[in-house]
Amino acid sequence: MANVICGETVLNTSPSIWDIKAPIVICPENIEHFVDSESGIVAVKWDDPSVIDNADTHLSATCKPPSPSIFYVGSTYVTCSATDTAGYTGSCEFTVAINIDTSDPYMACPKNIEEDSDTGQATVTWYVLLVKDNVDTGLSASCTPPSGSSFNIGSTNVTCYAEDTAGNRDNCVFQVTIKDVGKPNVICPGKIEENSDTDQVRVSWLDPFVTDNVDSGLSATCTPPSGSYFSAGSTDVTCSATDSANNTGTCVFTVWVANGNSSVPVYLIVLIIICAFIILVVPTALFRCCFVLFGINKFCQKASS
Known part of the structure; x- marks a missing residue:
C-alpha cells in the first residue's frame, strides 16, 4: 500500500481503495452431447473462461463443476467465477446438456x-x-x-x-x-522333322508349357495329339489351354515328314515318263509312217507310167 502526503492530507493509492468493479468473466458457449441410452455418461472438457478486470491482470476463473467432469443425461449448470484483489467477484454460467439420441446415421x-x-x-x-x-x-x-x-x-x-x-x-x-480376362500363355515345341520309309510315321513331343495369371497346373490339348501318325508332307498341330474363367490360349507348330523311299515325288516321276515318251517314241513312229507313205506313192507313180 502506497501513501502520498499532500499538505496535511494523506491519500491511499492502493487499487483496493479506488477499484469498485467486479471482474468480467466470459464463459464458453453452452455444450451439448448425445448418448444412446439413459445410462449414458460423457466426460466433458471446455476451455478456461476469459477474465477481464479494470485493475488486475492475469486473473483466472474457477468453475463448479470443474473441467473436465463426468456428466449424466440431462442439463447441468456450470458456474465460473473470478475475484480480484479488491475482493470483488464476477461470474458467468453455461449449461452442459447430455441428451439421448437413438437414431442411427x-x-x-x-x-x-x-x-x-x-x-x-x-x-x-x-x-x-x-x-x-x-x-x-x-x-x-x-x-x-x-x-x-x-x-x-x-x-x-x-x-x-x-x-x-x-x-x-x-x-x-x-x-x-x-x-x-487374361488368356493362358501356351508355349509349343519347335518344328519337328521326321524321315519315314513308309507312308506314315508316328510322332510324339513333350507337352506344351502353360502359364496363367490366376490358375496353376493347367495343361494343353493338341490336335492332332502327341503320338499320332503323320503322312509325308507338312502338318500343322494346334495346342490350346483353357483356364477356370474360360479364357483360352493357343499355339501352333509344324510336323514335317519326308518319305525315305524316293527323293523324287511320285507326280514328278510320272511327268518324266510322259515327257520321255513324247520325245523318244513319238518322233520315231512319225518317221516310219512317213517313210511307208512315201514309198507307196513312188510305186503308184511308176505303175501309172
Whole structure:
C-alpha cells in the first residue's frame, strides 16, 4: 500500500481503495452431447473462461463443476467465477446438456462394382459415401477394405460404417468383383522333322508349357495329339489351354515328314515318263509312217507310167 502526503492530507493509492468493479468473466458457449441410452455418461472438457478486470491482470476463473467432469443425461449448470484483489467477484454460467439420441446415421453404399483384369489384380476406387444424421453434421464413412485398394480375382465384400457422437452406427455392404480376362500363355515345341520309309510315321513331343495369371497346373490339348501318325508332307498341330474363367490360349507348330523311299515325288516321276515318251517314241513312229507313205506313192507313180 502506497501513501502520498499532500499538505496535511494523506491519500491511499492502493487499487483496493479506488477499484469498485467486479471482474468480467466470459464463459464458453453452452455444450451439448448425445448418448444412446439413459445410462449414458460423457466426460466433458471446455476451455478456461476469459477474465477481464479494470485493475488486475492475469486473473483466472474457477468453475463448479470443474473441467473436465463426468456428466449424466440431462442439463447441468456450470458456474465460473473470478475475484480480484479488491475482493470483488464476477461470474458467468453455461449449461452442459447430455441428451439421448437413438437414431442411427443414414448412409448408402455404392452399387456392386465389376472390373476386368488380365494381371490377376485390379485397383478399385469409389465415390465418397454421403452420411446423414439427425443431430451431427460432417460425419464420414469408413470402409474395409478402403477405396483405392487392390482386389484379387473373384468377389470381395466391402463393409462401410458411420458412427455419430452418441455411438449410433449404420453400416452397409457392397461387392467388388474382378473378372479374369487374361488368356493362358501356351508355349509349343519347335518344328519337328521326321524321315519315314513308309507312308506314315508316328510322332510324339513333350507337352506344351502353360502359364496363367490366376490358375496353376493347367495343361494343353493338341490336335492332332502327341503320338499320332503323320503322312509325308507338312502338318500343322494346334495346342490350346483353357483356364477356370474360360479364357483360352493357343499355339501352333509344324510336323514335317519326308518319305525315305524316293527323293523324287511320285507326280514328278510320272511327268518324266510322259515327257520321255513324247520325245523318244513319238518322233520315231512319225518317221516310219512317213517313210511307208512315201514309198507307196513312188510305186503308184511308176505303175501309172
